[in-house]
Structure formats: C-alpha cells, structure tokens
Amino acid sequence: MNEALLRELVPAVIGVLVRRGADFASAEDAVQEALIKALETWPDDPPRDPKAWLVAAAWRRFLDATRADAARRRREDVVEDEPAPGPASGVDDTLQLYFLCSHPSLTPSSAVALTLRAVGGLTTRQIAQAYLVPEATMAQRISRAKRTVSDVRFDQPGDVATVLRVLYLVFNEGYSGDVDLAAEAIRLTRQLAAAIDHPEVAGLLALMLLHHARRAARTAPDGSLVPLAEQDRSRWDTAAIAEGVAILQAALARDRLGEFQAQAAIAALHADAAAADETDWVQIVEWYDELVRLTGSPVVRLNRAVVVGEADGPRAGLAALAELDESLPRYAAVAAYLHERDGEPALAARLYAEAAAKAPTLAEVEHLTRQAARLNALLRG
Incomplete structure (x- = not known):
C-alpha cells in the first residue's frame, strides 16, 4: 500500500464530511482516525473504492463522537443517520x-x-x-x-x-x-x-524542484555544508531540473510574473551552468532586480549584493551591501565573503567569526567557523 497515495485522499474526504454537516475540526479528527485504521487494515484487505471507504469510516467516527457528547445532541438533528453506501461525492x-x-x-x-x-x-x-x-x-x-x-x-x-x-x-x-x-x-x-491554474503556484513548484535537484550535492559525507560554487554538479538531479524548467517556462509565458517565478528563474540559471564559472551572473542580477521590485525585501537585497559582487566585482557588491542594515540576518557572512574576494583576509576572518556566532543552524555555524579558521591559518602561514 502506498501511504502517500492514501494521504492524497484526505482533503477530499474532509470536504465530504464538512458538506454533510460536520464542522471542520470534528471532520479532521474523524478522518485522522479513519486514516490510521486504513493504515492498519488495508495491507491485508484493500477496499475496491478507497475514497468511499475512508468517507464511510470517517463519517461513522464523526457520528459516534457526536452521539457520545451529550452537549452536542442537537447536532444529530442535522447529521441524522449515516447515508446509504455509494460513490463518494465528486466535488473537490x-x-x-x-x-x-x-x-x-x-x-x-x-x-x-x-x-x-x-x-x-x-x-x-x-x-x-x-x-x-x-x-x-x-x-x-x-x-x-x-x-x-x-x-x-x-x-x-x-x-x-x-x-x-x-x-x-x-x-x-x-x-x-x-x-x-x-x-x-x-x-x-x-x-x-x-x-x-495559477502561474505563481507553478512558479513555486518549479522553484522547489530546482532546489530539490541539488539536494544530494548540498552536504559532504561528514554532514558539512557544500556551497553552491563547490558542489559536484554531476550529482544534481537532471530530471527534476528539466521538469522544473519546463514548468517555469510555461508559467513565465503567461506574463503574470510573481516572486516565486522570479526565484525559480534564478535557480534555473544556476542549474543551466555546467560549472560555477559559467554562471550567467549578469542575467541573475536582472532577475534579482525584478525580485526587489516585486517584494522590496531586505533579504532579497542582501542576496542581490552577493550576485552583484559576482557580476561586477567585490567592490560593487560591497557598495550594494553598504545600503543595507547591518542587523540583517547573514549580513556579516555576506560581508565576509565579499571582503575576502576583495583581498582583505583579516577583516573577512573576523566577519566570518562574527557571522558564525549569529548563525541560526549548527551546519551554518560549523561552515562559517571553518571559513574563519581557514583564513586565520592562511594569515599565520
């Protein structure tokens, strides 16, 4: 039995119960109980109509719970008896x-x-x-x-x-x-x-697929983070990339640009580069400009500063960074990266250590700490 396929039925079954008179909370509880029962019994006795089975089982549990609660007796006037067995409602x-x-x-x-x-x-x-x-x-x-x-x-x-x-x-x-x-x-x-049918839904799906395609290359065998530029691109999932790009192209063709489509376009440009030094940074900057226009997000502006540093050099990236609030999450990490590329290893090492102290996850703490240690060792050597 495919548990994922079973769980795909849950929203429709909840909808059926709500249309029959159940409140959402009670319907959701009843469907959860029916789902657990299905996981226990279906492997040995699969039903001919899984959705109808779940509807019937959940409705019985809803009625039982309603009748057991004296304070809700009046609801029985609404729900009355269980409907005769038959196909589940076709309304989605x-x-x-x-x-x-x-x-x-x-x-x-x-x-x-x-x-x-x-x-x-x-x-x-x-x-x-x-x-x-x-x-x-x-x-x-x-x-x-x-x-x-x-x-x-x-x-x-x-x-x-x-x-x-x-x-x-x-x-x-x-x-x-x-x-x-x-x-x-x-x-x-x-x-x-x-x-x-919504282009931003498609945009988000494309973005997820393109990010998920890099998953296998994102961490080293010891669990440490591998930056995008250092990832083994042969480990990227080319099928997921192809699907994500196709979905994105169809969404962009509708000319209703949204932030998830813009983010997916950036991810697609990264995926299109066979090696990090072949990345089309100029076009990525243009997409970040669109994303800034759409969102006005300071975090987007922070990421844009990194991309500007790649497209136009670290000084240009630092100039873009100087326009932002230093209290932004990961500001110090971006500053460290750009200062290192600008030939300031001592300042970069200090900023990497500062960024490590503020990092939200253990993996980021370890990565930034290693960057600081690498530069400090270089300075001592």
Whole structure:
C-alpha cells in the first residue's frame, strides 16, 4: 500500500464530511482516525473504492463522537443517520482546505502544522518528529489552530499567496524524523497545482524542484555544508531540473510574473551552468532586480549584493551591501565573503567569526567557523 497515495485522499474526504454537516475540526479528527485504521487494515484487505471507504469510516467516527457528547445532541438533528453506501461525492474541496489551513488568522507555525495534518494527512506524531517537538506540544498547536478557524466558512475565498508561503515554509524544513518535508511540500504543491491554474503556484513548484535537484550535492559525507560554487554538479538531479524548467517556462509565458517565478528563474540559471564559472551572473542580477521590485525585501537585497559582487566585482557588491542594515540576518557572512574576494583576509576572518556566532543552524555555524579558521591559518602561514 502506498501511504502517500492514501494521504492524497484526505482533503477530499474532509470536504465530504464538512458538506454533510460536520464542522471542520470534528471532520479532521474523524478522518485522522479513519486514516490510521486504513493504515492498519488495508495491507491485508484493500477496499475496491478507497475514497468511499475512508468517507464511510470517517463519517461513522464523526457520528459516534457526536452521539457520545451529550452537549452536542442537537447536532444529530442535522447529521441524522449515516447515508446509504455509494460513490463518494465528486466535488473537490481540496483548494478550500488549503485556504482554510493557511488562514491569515493563524500563526505561520500553526498554519504549517494544520496544513500537514489536514491537507497532507500526516499524523500528529509524524509532524512532531519532523519539527523536533513533543507530540503533546504539537497536538496542542493543532488544536489551537482548529479552534482559531472554527468560525471561518469552509467556502470562504482564500489567498493563494498565503498558501504558497506556508508550503514554502514546509519545504525549507528539509528532512527530519521519518518524514521528508521537502518531498511532502513538493507533493502538496503538485496537488495544489492540480486544483488551481495559477502561474505563481507553478512558479513555486518549479522553484522547489530546482532546489530539490541539488539536494544530494548540498552536504559532504561528514554532514558539512557544500556551497553552491563547490558542489559536484554531476550529482544534481537532471530530471527534476528539466521538469522544473519546463514548468517555469510555461508559467513565465503567461506574463503574470510573481516572486516565486522570479526565484525559480534564478535557480534555473544556476542549474543551466555546467560549472560555477559559467554562471550567467549578469542575467541573475536582472532577475534579482525584478525580485526587489516585486517584494522590496531586505533579504532579497542582501542576496542581490552577493550576485552583484559576482557580476561586477567585490567592490560593487560591497557598495550594494553598504545600503543595507547591518542587523540583517547573514549580513556579516555576506560581508565576509565579499571582503575576502576583495583581498582583505583579516577583516573577512573576523566577519566570518562574527557571522558564525549569529548563525541560526549548527551546519551554518560549523561552515562559517571553518571559513574563519581557514583564513586565520592562511594569515599565520
């Protein structure tokens, strides 16, 4: 039994229960219980119609929970008896579920957790393991999220941009526990692309595929980070790159440019270079200019300074960097890189050490510390 294929049914089944009268929180709980039961029983006794089986099992659990709660007795007037067995509803509520789980009233962490459970079909334990928190903590987070959106109409229009930001947060978590969140984010974005024809959805999918294609080359055997320029490009996934580029080209042809399409275009230019010194830095600067225009993001401007340093030399990069706030995350790391390229190893070593002290992940701390040690050894030698 393919667990991923089973989980693809979850949004549609939740939608069926909501249309039959269940509130979202109760429907999601019932579907989770049905999903667990399916994982236990389907390997030995697979159903002819998996979706209808899940709908029936989840609806029974919803009715049982409703009848067991005396305070909710009046709801039985609405839900009454279980419908006769038959084909599940053909209405696809997947898109509405994406909107609900990424509602603006939710914090980013709550939206991510609710999306992974209600849209992704992951269990609370799997999500907790992926985010390295206790299962009870994650259960509370999901419960609070469901309470927050309890009064939101299921058919209320949603914001695609908010959904995309949530999916990108999931993608950037990478891998932890027994769940590959990057792969899960790609699956969910494919599912979203099937539910809505939107160039930015395609742009995000292309960006994910192009980034994910470099995954095998991104770390050394000892787990240390390998910078893009030093990666073994023969280890990049050429099939994922080709798919990402094709999706991106189709999206760009619609002439509705958005930030994820611009980011994907930058990633595609990196993927197109057979070696780091063949990178088209001038064109990448042009795409960063578009990205700055679209977002105005200081982080985008910081990354642009690096690219300007590659295209026009480190002095030009440092001039672009000087326009930015030094408190920006990774500012010191960018300054260190540009100063090293400008022939200032002592200053660069000090800045690498400063950047290491502020780095958000252990892998970055170790990488930046090694850069500082390398330059200090060179200065002593």
